[in-house]
Amino acid sequence: MLLRLPTSVSEAQECLAEGAVPVGGATLVWATWQREGFPELAMSLRKLPQANVIGAERLGAAVLLGQMDGRVPDVLRRAAGTVGTGAVRRAATVGGNLVGSALRCLLPAALVLDARATVLESDGVRETDLAEVVAKRPLLLSLRWSAPLACAYRKLPADAGAPPPLVVASALHAGDGAGDGEGGGAGYGVRVAVRDGYEVFEGAAVTGADPEETLESLRATALGDLPAAAWAVVQPQVLDLLARER
Known part of the structure; x- marks a missing residue:
């Protein structure tokens, strides 16, 4: 297997055109390659500056989780x-976690940040949403978002071999935060994402004077389909986040 290490977007684009298979840390594909055979040409983004940025509002796809x-x-x-x-x-x-993993442990966190993805295709670079990243698995270069006012995360423990543990992430944003124009950009908004099994549910709401009203607004989103056990984690996390607003 020949591994290419492009140092510019144009080089990475050439690698794609040549049929190079994108790899991250290869933690998810190594066993498959050993079993089914290695690709002739692969590509890593670990030398590409745009894929290695780390900051308060941007994160490169080649950044290691550690x-x-x-x-x-x-x-x-x-x-x-x-x-x-x-x-x-x-x-x-x-990138490997968001695009290559079935668990996508980073996805709930990225969703509550309302992150946008920069992806590379054979015809150039463009920006898209996380839904397309999950569905079509393009070559991810980086994520960008607006820094939240506050955020929270909880992952429940799980036994080895058991179903994926419940994950709840939330973030408080300036403006309505709901992504649908409600509230006219005034006040604050809260976004919540939950991984229940292999499915991820998300919702957003404009915050009000009554935290219970905000919770009810969240129940009116896709989050309302969650079981009671999940809401037992969502509710206190959201209430704690709203308390930081005041």
Whole structure:
């Protein structure tokens, strides 16, 4: 297998045109390759500057999970810190987790940040939403978002071999935060994302004087389909986040 390490977007685009298979830390594909055969040409983004940025409002796809620290929002840092073992986090990448993993442990955190994705295709670079990243699995270069006012994350414990543990992430944003124009951009908004099994549910609401009204607004979104056990985690997390608003 020949591994290409492009140092510019144009080089990465050429690699794609040549049929190179994108790899992150290869933590998810190595066993498959050993079983089914290695590709003739692969490509890693670990030398591409645009894919290695770490900041308060941007994160590169080639960043290792173990590199995520206080420079990124706490919801992302904590999500990365719960993935696998230390050895896995020293090899696995942001892009590999979001695009290549069935669990997508970073997805709830990215959703509550209302992150947008920059992706590379054979005809150039463009920006898209996370729904397309999950559905079509393009070559992810980076994520960007507006820094939240506050955020929270919780991953319940689970036994080995058991179904994926429940994950609840939330973030408080300036403006309505709901993504649908309600509230005219005034006040605050809260976004919540929950991974229940292999499915991820999300919802957003404008916050009001009564926290219970905000919870009811969230129940009117896709989050309302969650079981009571999930809401037992969502409710206190959202209430705590709203308390920071005041």
